[in-house]
Amino acid sequence: MNTQTLTENFIDELVKITGPEYVFTDSESLEKYGQDETEDLVFLPHVVVKPANAQEISLIIRLANKHKIPVTPRGAGTGLSGGALPVEKGILLSTERLNKIISIDEKNFQATVETGVVTQVFQEAAIAKGLFYPPDPSSRGSCFIGGNLAESSGGPKAVKYGVTRDYVLNLEVVLPTGEIIWTGANVLKNATGYNLTQLMIGSEGTLGIITKVVFRLIPHPPKDIVMLIPFKSAEQACEAVNSILHTGVRPSALEFMERDAIEWSARYLNLDLDLPKDVEAHLLVEVDGNDLDLLSRDAEKVYEAVSGFDIYEPLFADSAQQKEDLWKIRRNVGHAVKSNSIYKEEDTVVPRAELPALITEIKRISTKYNFKSVCYGHAGDGNLHVNIVRGNLSEKEWNENIQEGIKELFRYTVAVGGTISGEHGIGYVQRPYIEIAIGEKQLELMRQIKTAFDPNGILNPNKIF
Numbered sequence: 001m002n003t004q005t006l007t008e009n010f011i012d013e014l015v016k017i018t019g020p021e022y023v024f025t026d027s028e029s030l031e032k033y034g035q036d037e038t039e040d041l042v043f044l045p046h047v048v049v050k051p052a053n054a055q056e057i058s059l060i061i062r063l064a065n066k067h068k069i070p071v072t073p074r075g076a077g078t079g080l081s082g083g084a085l086p087v088e089k090g091i092l093l094s095t096e097r098l099n100k101i102i103s104i105d106e107k108n109f110q111a112t113v114e115t116g117v118v119t120q121v122f123q124e125a126a127i128a129k130g131l132f133y134p135p136d137p138s139s140r141g142s143c144f145i146g147g148n149l150a151e152s153s154g155g156p157k158a159v160k161y162g163v164t165r166d167y168v169l170n171l172e173v174v175l176p177t178g179e180i181i182w183t184g185a186n187v188l189k190n191a192t193g194y195n196l197t198q199l200m201i202g203s204e205g206t207l208g209i210i211t212k213v214v215f216r217l218i219p220h221p222p223k224d225i226v227m228l229i230p231f232k233s234a235e236q237a238c239e240a241v242n243s244i245l246h247t248g249v250r251p252s253a254l255e256f257m258e259r260d261a262i263e264w265s266a267r268y269l270n271l272d273l274d275l276p277k278d279v280e281a282h283l284l285v286e287v288d289g290n291d292l293d294l295l296s297r298d299a300e301k302v303y304e305a306v307s308g309f310d311i312y313e314p315l316f317a318d319s320a321q322q323k324e325d326l327w328k329i330r331r332n333v334g335h336a337v338k339s340n341s342i343y344k345e346e347d348t349v350v351p352r353a354e355l356p357a358l359i360t361e362i363k364r365i366s367t368k369y370n371f372k373s374v375c376y377g378h379a380g381d382g383n384l385h386v387n388i389v390r391g392n393l394s395e396k397e398w399n400e401n402i403q404e405g406i407k408e409l410f411r412y413t414v415a416v417g418g419t420i421s422g423e424h425g426i427g428y429v430q431r432p433y434i435e436i437a438i439g440e441k442q443l444e445l446m447r448q449i450k451t452a453f454d455p456n457g458i459l460n461p462n463k464i465f
Contacts, residue, residue, distance in 0.1 A: 006046045006090075010067060014049055014091075017059045022097070024048040033092045036077040036084050037139075037334075038429060040342055043085045045072065045092035052097045054172055054180050054211040061209070061459075062178035064091055070461050071176075073205040075116065075144035080334075080345050081427030083150060083204045087462045095146050098211055101125050109217045110169065110186060115146030115210050132220035134161035137423075138331040149210050152202040154423040156253035156286070156330070159380025161218075163423065165201040172212035173200055176454035186214050199449075204425050205460040207453045224252065224288040225299045226323045230312040234258050234281040234375075238355035240306045241379045244285070245352075247301040253286035254380030255330055256355075261337075261376040261387075265329045268336035273329070276312060283379065284330055333376045337387045342398075344429075346386040346406060350418030355382055361412050362386055369405035370397065383422035403432070410436045426464045434464065 014023050024030070025047050034044040051057045064071045070090030077084060086092045098116035105111065106129055113122055119140040126133045136155035137143055147153070149171070154163040170184040183196040200208055231237035237256060244254065257265075258281045266273035283306070287298045303314060317323040337343050350358050359375060362384075366373040372391055377384040386409065390398050410420045410433050420437045421430060435443070447465055451457075 006069065010063075010069070011047060013063055014047065014060065017056050017063070018049060018051050022050040022052075024050075030092075033074060033077070033094065034086060036074075036079045036082065037338075038080055038082040038085065038427070039344055041082060041085060041429070043087045044089065045086035046089050048092045048094060050094045050097050054174050057093065057174045057209055057211060058178045058180055060091065060093060061174055061176060064458050065177060065456055068456055068458065070458055072460050073146075073150075073209045075147035075150070076118070076139075076142050078139040078143040079147060079151070079425070079427065080347070081151075081204075081421070081425045082429045083425050083427035083460070083463060084147075085428050087428055090458075093209065095144065095209070095211070098146075102212070104129050104131065104217075106131065108186075109219075111215045111217055113145055113213055113215065115144060115149065115213060117145050119143050119145055119148055126217055127220050130220050131217040133167060133215060133217055134158075135164045135167065138334065140331075145213060146210055149201050149213060150203070150205050151423055151425040154378060154381065154383065156255055156284075156378060158378060158383075159254045160250045160252045160288075165198060167215045167217070168197055168201055168213060169216055170214040171197055171200055171210050173208035173210050175208050176456070176459040180211075188216065202425070204427060204463055206450060206463055208459070221252070221288040221290060223290060223292050223295060224286055224323070225292075225295045226284070226286045226317040226326055227299060227302065228315040228317070228326055229283045229285065229306055230275065230279045230314075231281045231283070232278050232310040232312075234359050235356040236309045236311075237281040237283050238359055238379060240283060240309050241355060242352055243305040243308075244283075244302050245380070247305050249287065249298045249301050249305075251285050251302070251380060252288040253284065255284040255377070256379035256384065257282050257284065257330065257333065257376040258359075258374065260372075260374045261333045262329060264336040264340060264374065265333045268339055269325075269328055269332055271325055271329065279312065284326060330376075333374075334385075334387070337374055337389065340389065342390040344388040344402065344406070345424070346388065346409065347383070347421045347424040348386055348409065348413045348418060349381065349383040349422030350413050350416050352380070352382040354416045354418065355379060355384065357416070358384060358413065358418075362409065365405050365408050365412075368408075369401050371402060371405065378422070381422065382418065407433060407436065428463055431462075431464060 070088040072086040074084040098114035
């Protein structure tokens with residue numbers, strides 16, 4: 001690949017495709033699009049391009065293939081694994097102009113959406129028609145549908161409703177060689193050939209650029225009850241997860257936040273939160289549905305399930321504002337940690353019953369390698385986000401010792417049947433660790449798939465492998 005420079009003629013060809021107002025080479029634009037929410041990493045592309053549709057993307061890809069120029073697709077830049085960082089320079093291709101909700105089909109419970117649509121905007125458009133798109137990442141107010149597809153995002157609702165891939169019927173994709181295809185059909189059942197739709201989801205922008213998606217939707221549950229349960233032990237909070245699920249109640253959210261996570265986030269939001277000194281962690285539990293009486297009985301079952309643990313009295317949110325405040329605290333933990341210090345966020349996931357042991361192991365490793373960890377995540381899925389805070393660590397400790405600690409953590413998660421990422425992806429920053437989770441034969445097959453789709457290796461290079 002020629003990544004040292006892009007000629008004026010090449011830039012002119014891009015301008016012919018999109019128009020001059022959508023091609024950027026100024027330093028401010030390169031700086032903005034050269035980073036996302038991953039740590040403090042910055043990689044400057046040579047040029048930022050903002051195409052309007054699949055046809056323009058196809059022309060850009062064909063041009064890039066001709067000259068062997070890397071292309072890095074990017075959505076809203078909310079990723080946490082560096083998947084949208086242009087580490088090989090070249091073209092940064094932003095999908096922000098692909099921002100139309102094309103249709104919401106109430107008869108078939110389907111929607112066709114461009115991938116530059118903000119997730120919350122789509123969710124609210126569906127709710128306005130009595131329909132529901134459940135995947136609910138913490139960054140839903142800013143992240144794009146395309147990024148959710150690239151990582152198969154989950155979020156708090158996954159414990160009841162599943163993740164992004166569970167709602168996708170069909171995708172329009174621009175392949176790395178420039179062809180435009182639809183991967184499936186707009187039907188609920190499809191046993192026709194290989195499932196290219198599911199292959200694309202979670203492929204982190206390495207196999208194609210998704211431009212449209214057909215989602216299946218479900219009826220919107222209009223009522224919910226939210227409760228915050230304080231535990232004196234973080235391990236007991238994790239143990240309580242299975243106790244809750246054994247009642248038969250299916251919470252629409254079952255979230256874990258250790259003390260620092262909830263305190264830092266409340267402080268970041270300037271919200272009053274007075275925690276007893278011996279509280280180590282909280283579970284944020286939501287039940288949703290159509291009948292408030294049934295939900296009240298479900299909430300009672302949840303309370304009964306946790307009452308045998310060492311807890312303080314749960315807080316039942318008694319107003320829409322209180323519910324919103326509790327969810328704000330949960331959704332802003334990552335921002336709060338980032339505002340305190342440079343940090344690394346790991347995305348461990350284990351079988352649910354292993355959560356108590358995982359939290360114990362995290363704290364053991366934190367002590368061994370002398371770093372502070374702040375943990376929170378989707379306990380109902382066994383998915384725990386581990387924020388490693390730099391604080392006062394030296395350059396050597398941060399760049400060398402911490403990597404050993406991360407390896408030890410990942411080896412543990414794999415040993416108990418888990419893996420190294422539940423929803424953030426491998427991207428750029430987790431590449432050194434992927435062999436801990438995936439064997440060489442599987443990696444070889446994945447590399448062959450990548451080569452079949454992208455023979456010149458131009459699309460989002462240097463990611464995953």
